[in-house]
Amino acid sequence: xxxxxxxxxxxxxxxxxxxxxxxxxxxxxxxxCGTCASSCPVxxxxxxxxxxEVIKLSLLGEKEEVLxxxxxxxxxSCYNCQERCPQKVEIADVIYALRNIxxxxxxxxxxxxxxxxxxxxxxxxxxxxxxxxxxxxAIGLPPLQPTGxxxxxxxxxxxxxxxxxxxxxxxx
Amino acid sequence: xxxxxxxxxxxxxxxxxxxxxxxxKALAKLGIELVDLANMTCCAPPPVQSxxxxxxxxxxxxxxxxxxxxxxxxxxxxxGCFESLAMTNTMLKENEKLREDVNRILSKAGEEFQGxxxxxxxxxxxxxxxxxxxxxxxxxxxxxxxxxxxFSGCHLLRPSELLKFDDPERPRIFDxxxxxxxxxxxxxxxxxxxxxGLLRGYADDLALKIxxxxxxxxxxxxxxxxxxxxxxxxxxxxxxxxMIKSKFQEEYNMPVLHYAELLxxxxxxxxxxxxxEFHKVKLYxxxxxxx
Numbered sequence: 001x002x003x004x005x006x007x008x009x010x011x012x013x014x015x016x017x018x019x020x021x022x023x024x025x026x027x028x029x030x031x032x033c034g035t036c037a038s039s040c041p042v043x044x045x046x047x048x049x050x051x052x053e054v055i056k057l058s059l060l061g062e063k064e065e066v067l068x069x070x071x072x073x074x075x076x077s078c079y080n081c082q083e084r085c086p087q088k089v090e091i092a093d094v095i096y097a098l099r100n101i102x103x104x105x106x107x108x109x110x111x112x113x114x115x116x117x118x119x120x121x122x123x124x125x126x127x128x129x130x131x132x133x134x135x136x137x138a139i140g141l142p143p144l145q146p147t148g149x150x151x152x153x154x155x156x157x158x159x160x161x162x163x164x165x166x167x168x169x170x171x172x
Numbered sequence: 173x174x175x176x177x178x179x180x181x182x183x184x185x186x187x188x189x190x191x192x193x194x195x196x197k198a199l200a201k202l203g204i205e206l207v208d209l210a211n212m213t214c215c216a217p218p219p220v221q222s223x224x225x226x227x228x229x230x231x232x233x234x235x236x237x238x239x240x241x242x243x244x245x246x247x248x249x250x251x252g253c254f255e256s257l258a259m260t261n262t263m264l265k266e267n268e269k270l271r272e273d274v275n276r277i278l279s280k281a282g283e284e285f286q287g288x289x290x291x292x293x294x295x296x297x298x299x300x301x302x303x304x305x306x307x308x309x310x311x312x313x314x315x316x317x318x319x320x321x322x323f324s325g326c327h328l329l330r331p332s333e334l335l336k337f338d339d340p341e342r343p344r345i346f347d348x349x350x351x352x353x354x355x356x357x358x359x360x361x362x363x364x365x366x367x368x369g370l371l372r373g374y375a376d377d378l379a380l381k382i383x384x385x386x387x388x389x390x391x392x393x394x395x396x397x398x399x400x401x402x403x404x405x406x407x408x409x410x411x412x413x414x415m416i417k418s419k420f421q422e423e424y425n426m427p428v429l430h431y432a433e434l435l436x437x438x439x440x441x442x443x444x445x446x447x448x449e450f451h452k453v454k455l456y457x458x459x460x461x462x463x
Contacts, residue, residue, distance in 0.1 A: 042368075045381050074371070078326040080330065080366070083331060083332060093225075096221050096222055099222040100225055103223050112219060112223060124214045125183075125214045127186060132187075132189065135189065139193060145209060145210045146210050147213055151211060154280045154281040155230050155234055157280070158280040161223065164223065
């Protein structure tokens, strides 16, 4: 009895945590029909990812398993599942919410850490090389306008985005 | 003349000047003025959304604010940028609480989201401001029934509730605009399925397998080329063919053209002026057929 109560408490705590976040609001409407899994281009070719499983494990409170594994990073964000969900679970957005939580807990894939640095340093996710900039007039393109890095940094500091990244950099 | 603030994004100027060039030339020819505004940033695409959704909404809103200040609606070429910006625009217009939260953040950068402007993909500008009929009349070099496999990319269509672009399961807009050029928009298996592009860099093997399927299916359907709207889909399918060649020992030689490139050619712009050398898969097959 005691064990059951703790189990239930654990699962509720995690689903409430997801539900209270941007993107995670609809997670508890899932009734596990599997429409998402059958619409998923990634689940079709690997058993390493399955959107229905991501939702199920999250609802069961398997927080560590969900946040620490590869799982949530293998969604290709195509929104096919979300478009077709009969319960209007915003599955792709729930996965973003889970990734956001993983980021806060320090589970940060290197690739995403590089994305974050690029945003903070250049205001752009893909750097425009000097070569490309110099090539523009030769092929008839106007010069590039300056990027609003300064304004962006104020925004990143207001949302705490710059801190998220710093924690990663300072981690052992 | 109708004017729009051009949201150029990152990937196009970083890697695909051919896309930008064709879009600028074609839209100018059709009477659409593109205004380049200073101080725009990255649109906050899925990688940023993955890190922090509040940040991504604020970044997208910041860029929309710049268009609002210039009193212009915004147009994007990249479907990824379209998704980030159009989704944010709808969410903030419809959800007052969210708008207040984002405006509190934007105030630190001296901005305020008003919700007074539209974010459009350039296909919408073609369809609504130019119109299919006027486009047909402007064509001086019809594409000679070229068999085009349209591939709009996921983020033009989905999530449809927020993007409000076209029917997400049976879209027509892109195909109609291809046919307006005198080409044939062909059907092929799993046309609306993702190209796997966003898995590149994290799970390259999976990304390549998904991209390969698109090449198999368009080849089987007898396509002369694939037409894309998104620079990521383009990269995945064009340069991806080199990677598929080395990994699977398969050669497709399937030309991939951005819609703006097909449009420019049909409008009579000399292909030599379109920087087509940025394509990995060469286009002579397509150019010969058009004649």
